[in-house]
């Protein structure tokens with residue numbers, strides 16, 4: 542079954558938005574199969590944003606996700622990569638639809654609440670960066 546990696550960034554944790562955001566994924570029908578509250582180290586942060594290396598926002602973004610705990614999650618479901626991106630909204634909260642997570646809760650592209658994989662290939666890479674295989678759990682889901 543398709544999986545995606547979702548990170549609730551420091552701003553989401555500090556502002557107490559974790560429960561509300563997880564609720565949106567649960568209500569949609571996505572299945573939570575992995576979750577932990579972690580402090581990201583530099584090595585992982587730089588690997589996470591490796592595709593942006595050399596861009597002006599690379600270093601600030603790496604420093605930002607290291608600055609305070611984040612919630613790392615794996616969600617599962619048919620087409621879950623695209624579904625999660627629709628739930629999150631545009632990268633820049635300024636242009637994100639107000640019905641989306643970034644549109645509802647964010648103001649600033651550098652503090653945009655949530656990260657989600659942009660493809661199944663990225664999802665596999667990002668899940669492997671944050672989770673051991675045994676930390677992804679299998680269980681029946683109602684509905």
Ligand code: CMP
Pocket residue numbers: 593598602632650651652653655656657
């Ligand atoms: P995310 O989906 O985690 O992927 C890359 C992150 O870089 C993005 O969300 C933003 O938080 C951050 N970022 C900061 N400035 C920019 C920018 N100008 N363009 C794209 N991403 C940016």
